[in-house]
Amino acid sequence: MDMFQQAHQEDAAPLAWRMRPRTLDDYLGQPSLVGPGKPLRRMVEAGQLRSMILWGPPGVGKTTLADILAHASQSRLEHLSAVMAGVKDIREVVERARAAQGQGQTTVLFLDEIHRLNKSQQDALLPHVESGLLTLIGATTENPSFEVNSALLSRARVHVLKALDDDALIQVMRRALSDTQRGLGQRNIQVDDEVLATLARAAAGDARRALGLLETACDFTVPSSAPQGPGERLEAGVLDDVIGHTASAFDKQGDAYYDLLSAIHKSVRSSRPDAALLYMARFIQGGGDPLDVVRRLAAIASEDVGNADPRCLPLVMSAWDAYLRLGDYEGQRAIAHAAIHLAVAPKSNAIDQAWKKAQAFVASQPRLEVPTYLRNAPTKLMASLGHGDGYRYAHNEPNGYPAGSQHDCWPEELPVQAFYQPSDYGQEERFKRIMDWRAQLDRTADGNSD
Structure with missing residues (x-):
């Protein structure tokens, strides 16, 4: 038995079932x-x-x-x-x-x-x-x-298929209110557009939920007179009890879960704290674990902020610890605290880019070896092989830096690579100046002051 046969036999079925379209012309959305x-x-x-x-x-x-x-x-x-x-x-x-x-x-x-x-x-x-x-x-x-x-x-x-917009949901509900055969039309229920708009928002794109909410709300109508004759009226005052907690949960293995985490990450990266808070609130309200948010923030701290604001990573870890110590209610504020700081902070992906370059370079150099002067010498045999010979202890050097390219800690057989390129933003701009100063010390030590 298909839906077209069942529809004639299930007058007591829920409104959402009775109002299911039977042709494409009836299908909304x-x-x-x-x-x-x-x-x-x-x-x-x-x-x-x-x-x-x-x-x-x-x-x-x-x-x-x-x-x-x-x-x-x-x-x-x-x-x-x-x-x-x-x-x-x-x-x-x-x-x-x-x-x-x-x-x-x-x-x-x-x-x-x-x-x-x-x-x-x-x-x-x-x-x-x-x-x-x-x-x-x-x-x-x-x-x-x-x-x-x-x-x-x-x-x-x-x-x-897309979630229905509010206008389509209102049209679905209006059709149910006027249909005298399958809907509520025989009751002559009067409903303002604002009431239906509230129900549509609570339904969050779900036509079945919209009709379910409407059917429940219509259990609380009051008698009314209208030009069409005696009927009923649905007042806005009953909606709070009907709608209740309207947050729609999502499958934690589904697309919505990862889409929201992606939206949080991209909002922070784009320096939009309000958008980040919006998606965080939706994620947590829908049943997402706040610790999943703070894990994502920890990744952002290095991937998207990095040394432009080195305080971000310890701040996120402190927020993580605060959540575990304070509990969910107060702990969520600590996570929001960290998210806002990350969103407002200057951005740099220099660490992320440096790490990817280093990984790619090492993958291309399977025979890479540690220079002898950097090797450990815990035994006499290792010392006799020259391990550690020529190593300059930085703290004994002027400015705490062993200047000169011959002490750059790089394998002698490989060309030196500049993986880390600090940006001009935040604290990283200071890092850049320090690195430029040390490069000049290297050139001076090598006899090239240009």
Whole structure:
């Protein structure tokens, strides 16, 4: 039984279920996919359904779209969940598809949470998608390029669905309020735009959640008279109790988790403290571990600030320690303290660049050896081999620096490389002046004062 048969039998079903669109013309959102002349619209009009993966956040209509596409193509629709179904279930679908094919009917397999497909499921499914026995429509909230088998991915086009904007969610709710057959239209409920806008914001792009909130809110309407006759009115005052804590959590292994950490990092790097705080608050409010934030800040301290402000790394480590000592509530302020300092601090990636250059150079020099005068000499044998001979103890030298290129600690057989190039920002500008002064001492010691 598909959704179009069930809709007539489940009058008591939740509003979100009853209001699921049945045609592309009823489907709201995703104009880049279902609008006039767009890929899925053209597919339906041509009557040729191709295997695809629908990638998008919860509540944007992935399952509904699959139902609509299958119905429009006059295909049988099979539903499976990659979490619940096993190889046996896939084989049973294949057998039913073969039987239907013998009667001239095509089969569409809607595979929910396709990113959780295991290897045995993939092996059982792949040849039948490849042969065309099954037209696959997969749904996922995760990036399929990371999560879906490459062989399967190559046989299905990925379509990206976006979270619905507030205007689309308001339109979804208005439609539910006016629909007398499947929605709430018979109750003649009056709702101001501001009330629906509040519900839309709380739904955060999720049409299913928006309709769920609306349905709950409409349990608290008051009698009202209107030009259309007696009815009900939904007041803004009930929304606080209906919405409650609206923070939407995210899968800690999913894209949103890493996207938020990326946004924090890039905001700090771009010296935007307010943006950094915004994404930090969203990350923590959505269930992210504050320690994941402070770990990222520790990386930023060396990668993006470095010696332009050497105080940043110890400040982050202190914030880390403060969080562990103070607990979550007060500790979050210590992390925010560090994040603001890093964002405002002068920036330099000179350390990051120097380290990458050093790694690349060493990789190209597999026979690199330590100069004899730098080697350790803990035994008489090692001393007799000249280990440590000629080493100049810096603290015994003028200015605490053993000047001269012959004491640059570099292997004699290799050309000297300048990995670290300090910037002109913050404390690093002072480092640059110190390094330039020492280079001049080297030139003087070598008899070249130019």
